Amino acid sequence: MTWFLDHVGQVLTLFLTHIRLAVIPLVIGMVLALPLGWVARRFPLAYPPIITVTGLLYTIPSLALFVLMPLILGTGILSDTNIIVALSLYTVALLTRTVADGLAAVPDQVVQAATAMGIGPLRRFFTVELPLAVPVISAGLRVAAVSNVSIVSVAALLGIAQLGSLFTDGFARQFLDPIVVGIIACLLLAVLLDLLIIALTWVATPWLHGRRAA
Amino acid sequence: MISFTDVTKVYPDGTTAVGGLTLEAPTGQITVFVGPSGCGKTTSLRMINRMIEPTSGVIAIDGRDTGSMNPTELRRGIGYVIQSGGLFPHRTIVENVMTVPLLLGWDKNKARATAMELLERVGLSTSLAKRYPNQLSGGQQQRVGVARALASDPPIMLMDEPFSAVDPIVRDQLQDEFLRLQNELGKTIVFVTHDIDEAVKLGDQVAVLRVGGTLAQLATPDRLLADPYDDFVADFLGRDRGYRGLAFASAPALAIEPETSVRLGATPQEALAAAAGRDWLLVVDDDGAPVGWVEPRKLREPVSRGFLHRGGTVARQGGSLRAALDAALSSPARRGVLVDDAGRLVGTVQARDVLTEIERGPQVSAPAEERIEDTP
Ligand SMILES: Nc1ncnc2c1ncn2[C@@H]1O[C@H](COP(=O)(O)OP(=O)(O)OP(=O)(O)O)[C@@H](O)[C@H]1O
Ligand SMILES: [Mg+2]
Numbered sequence: 001m002t003w004f005l006d007h008v009g010q011v012l013t014l015f016l017t018h019i020r021l022a023v024i025p026l027v028i029g030m031v032l033a034l035p036l037g038w039v040a041r042r043f044p045l046a047y048p049p050i051i052t053v054t055g056l057l058y059t060i061p062s063l064a065l066f067v068l069m070p071l072i073l074g075t076g077i078l079s080d081t082n083i084i085v086a087l088s089l090y091t092v093a094l095l096t097r098t099v100a101d102g103l104a105a106v107p108d109q110v111v112q113a114a115t116a117m118g119i120g121p122l123r124r125f126f127t128v129e130l131p132l133a134v135p136v137i138s139a140g141l142r143v144a145a146v147s148n149v150s151i152v153s154v155a156a157l158l159g160i161a162q163l164g165s166l167f168t169d170g171f172a173r174q175f176l177d178p179i180v181v182g183i184i185a186c187l188l189l190a191v192l193l194d195l196l197i198i199a200l201t202w203v204a205t206p207w208l209h210g211r212r213a214a
Numbered sequence: 215m216i217s218f219t220d221v222t223k224v225y226p227d228g229t230t231a232v233g234g235l236t237l238e239a240p241t242g243q244i245t246v247f248v249g250p251s252g253c254g255k256t257t258s259l260r261m262i263n264r265m266i267e268p269t270s271g272v273i274a275i276d277g278r279d280t281g282s283m284n285p286t287e288l289r290r291g292i293g294y295v296i297q298s299g300g301l302f303p304h305r306t307i308v309e310n311v312m313t314v315p316l317l318l319g320w321d322k323n324k325a326r327a328t329a330m331e332l333l334e335r336v337g338l339s340t341s342l343a344k345r346y347p348n349q350l351s352g353g354q355q356q357r358v359g360v361a362r363a364l365a366s367d368p369p370i371m372l373m374d375e376p377f378s379a380v381d382p383i384v385r386d387q388l389q390d391e392f393l394r395l396q397n398e399l400g401k402t403i404v405f406v407t408h409d410i411d412e413a414v415k416l417g418d419q420v421a422v423l424r425v426g427g428t429l430a431q432l433a434t435p436d437r438l439l440a441d442p443y444d445d446f447v448a449d450f451l452g453r454d455r456g457y458r459g460l461a462f463a464s465a466p467a468l469a470i471e472p473e474t475s476v477r478l479g480a481t482p483q484e485a486l487a488a489a490a491g492r493d494w495l496l497v498v499d500d501d502g503a504p505v506g507w508v509e510p511r512k513l514r515e516p517v518s519r520g521f522l523h524r525g526g527t528v529a530r531q532g533g534s535l536r537a538a539l540d541a542a543l544s545s546p547a548r549r550g551v552l553v554d555d556a557g558r559l560v561g562t563v564q565a566r567d568v569l570t571e572i573e574r575g576p577q578v579s580a581p582a583e584e585r586i587e588d589t590p
Contacts, residue, residue: 113300117314118290131304207304207346
């Protein structure tokens with residue numbers, strides 16, 4: 001406890017870096033997964049390869065991916081970009097299938113009705129299919145968020161500072177306090193992100209909780 | 215007018231859904247496509263607004279080949295109603311109805327005002343406007359579906375089994391309201407159903423389709439019931455065709471007998487005197503509308519609604535032979551009650567007089583509005 005009070009500033013900095021490294025890839029991965037999921041849903045032939053390839057991405061160990069990134073991207077080994085790109089890939093891996101399945105869960109009647117009214121494919125995607133897929137996509141997003149928070153810590157092994165550094169530090173010095181603080185901070189961050197996604201989903205789906213529109 | 219000329223649809227898997235359809239859906243009328251499941255009704259309907267492209271043949275609207283039109287614009291000019299409404303679950307009722315007007319670039323306030331007006335027109339309280347579809351009953355959702363299709367006042371409406379997901383009583387109501395609405399609006403409507411009774415009730419003309427998507431018969435409902443083209447059509451029409459066909463035979467020349475009646479509140483003595491020895495006596499309300507029958511000999515206190523026998527149906531004078539016959543057969547006195555357009559008692563007819571009229575031959579001209587009332 002005293003250790004924590006003495007290092008509040010440092011922990012806070014690590015916390016903020018951790019958020020940045022976890023959330024930016026979440027957003028990037030989400031944006032990339034939308035068109036991929038749409039293609040997978042739209043063209044039945046594309047579904048198996050897209051889902052298989054994105055699924056395989058997730059099985060690459062994170063440490064390996066982090067180490068590979070500088071070789072592929074030509075970035076420095078300590079660059080944040082490595083982490084952001086690698087985690088974006090993981091997010092895409094998790095969310096492509098979710099997006100495709102979420103779109104598939106939109107009732108056919110509703111899509112047909114939209115088409116029959118002269119709503120073109122692009123407009124239909126953004127105004128009808130995507131909003132109705134929000135609950136499913138949000139569930140996937142929550143998994144991806146938690147997964148990102150935990151994978152980011154691994155990057156501490158490469159010397160990229162974030163909450164994971166508290167684990168490597170504590171381990172190197174055989175000192176428990178930073179490890180405990182690191183775990184609590186990671187948990188806190190995961191819970192906060194989760195709550196944020198739940199709240200956003202709630203706001204985006206008024207029809208699911210019987211609220212009347214304003 | 216919508217015209218099909220030798221239209222076929224073969225799906226990529228080789229299924230021939232529509233096998234050479236040629237017919238016309240006249241302007242301002244209801245054309246019903248009816249037939250067993252899989253006979254290509256939905257496919258035919260969706261080729262009109264090009265949600266499905268024909269494999270060959272031409273579909274034209276007022277002489278213009280739809281194949282040459284922009285599909286999106288074509289669709290915005292055609293109302294479309296499907297089973298369960300196909301409403302947008304994430305939009306409120308009024309937003310659902312405003313969809314097409316907004317797509318067409320209407321001013322938001324005008325779109326909203328029009329939507330509100332339409333909701334009332336299809337029999338919905340505007341207090342429902344801000345609800346979401348899942349907060350409405352099936353029948354209400356179906357009404358919203360109709361309102362949404364009417365929102366931009368398109369001249370053409372396509373309806374795919376719009377009333378099949380609701381219970382029979384609500385369905386009957388929706389059908390009656392739909393006919394009333396169509397009387398005012400005069401849209402060109404193509405209506406798909408697998409229910410032959412619905413087809414006969416709603417259609418100005420009925421196209422019976424066979425599996426494989428070919429036309430078995432195209433006729434007005436009365437012609438269809440009177441003269442099915444072949445065994446398939448006859449089987450599909452089902453039993454009681456003769457009786458059902460009477461709904462389209464008007465009964466102008468029936469021998470109507472005056473019927474003595476008493477008002478609600480009449481004493482047993484008054485009732486006995488009025489009945490003049492007959493077993494059953496007709497009771498009317500203060501407006502002269504028949505409300506039911508009583509047996510004066512069993513009466514111990516003044517006539518009230520609680521005593522009434524309500525089994526008999528009421529037919530409109532000048533209505534159909536079917537309604538008149540039904541009134542006579544369902545009346546405990548075997549005297550069928552006829553009323554005028556305002557619902558006031560005109561007199562009664564006997565079943566044998568109706569049958570005599572039937573035997574004099576078919577006057578096959580559809581009465582203006584055919585309804586069998588269910589009281590008394
Ligand atoms: N996309 C499709 N691909 C292949 N075959 C299809 C497709 N859509 C419909 N069919 C087939 O075409 C035939 C006609 O289908 P359609 O939906 O038009 O029938 P329907 O008369 O509307 O039937 P129902 O009363 O069951 O709605 C059926 O045999 C159906 O299986
Ligand atoms: Mg169908």
